[in-house]
Amino acid sequence: MATNLNDPKFTVPENDVEQQTALELEHNDDEFDYSKRSQWLRAAVLGATDGLVSIGSLMMGVGAVKQDVKTMILTGFAGLVAGACSMAIGEYVSVYSQLDIELAQIKRDNERGNQNGVLQTPQQDKEDKESLPNPLQASAASALAFALGAAVPLLAAAFIKYDKARLGVVAAAVSVALAVFGWLGAVLGKAPVVQSSARVFIGGLLAMAITFGLTKLIGSQGL
Template sequence: MERQMNLEPQKKEFDYSKRSQWLRAAVLGANDGLVSTASLMMGVGAVKEDIKAMIITGFAGLVAGACSMAIGEFVSVYSQLDIEVGQMKREKRREDAFEATKLEVQEEENDESLPSPVQAAAASALAFSLGAMVPLLAASFIKAYKVRIGVVVAAVTLALMVFGWLGAVLGRAPVVRSAAR
């Protein structure tokens, strides 16, 4: 019986920290898209009850916010990448010939864990856009002004909880606390 147990291949546990870069960017982007777009729409809605003005403002906020988030995330993650690559090069220079060969093998493994500026920027822009679509869609089909404002608030609140839950599930974190946050 022991022999059978030893023959089974060892399962390697998934390292959820590898998801941290894009997951952080996605959660931040989605939440920012939800809150900033809804805030813009409600600000315009407080001054003017016209649904067109509210939707155009929300759409402009979606485009501007997605671009801003993507550019900011790209620059931020690229700076982090520069630091990590620089550190790897400094460590490589410090090692002797034997250790340098050993480090090259480690460096190939580390390349997989290096942050991707393009991936983070795309995740952030996409998540912002998805988040911004919630208040836009909630407001688009409701003509009555007060009902529209209430539906936007309810939809954004529910979406914030869903995005918190989804981030927790993907990161294997406490679900209730993340959804409530």
């Protein structure tokens, strides 16, 4: 007896097929581990934000007492170089310490498994090594991101002649960049966008305002 494929009993409704496809796509998206991005994402976002806030605040502080654009640019550039080196070294040491701890834990787990007769398969060993933090990757990402963030206030100040306008442009450029970096970090890490962007934005504005105010106060006292 021939089977009629057009019989409603043997056909899959179009809506069911669409729902199944959507569920498969959603499942594949859920399987992607966004925590794998954490090694470089954390270092990159932290580095860029630190570069924006540190150099932006530094230049705002200098601009509060010095009207010379060369002084502001040289100060900002020195801060860029020093900050990038500091971020790279600090991130390398921090992540390498984390790597040592995780390697020691893996060694203890393997020894405990061997004692209990549970041997580590090559696939499991490979997965464990791939999940380990990379100090060089984190260090490079942190330094490059810091330099990228620090370049924003430097470029903003370089083409403005008048000191008051220059301060306003630097503050505006840093504020916009902070919002963008906060949004980008939230999107890449699948974190709440509004809260992440707001924290970075408000924190950066406070840092620049405090630096500008205190430097202006000290400068006005003739120190």
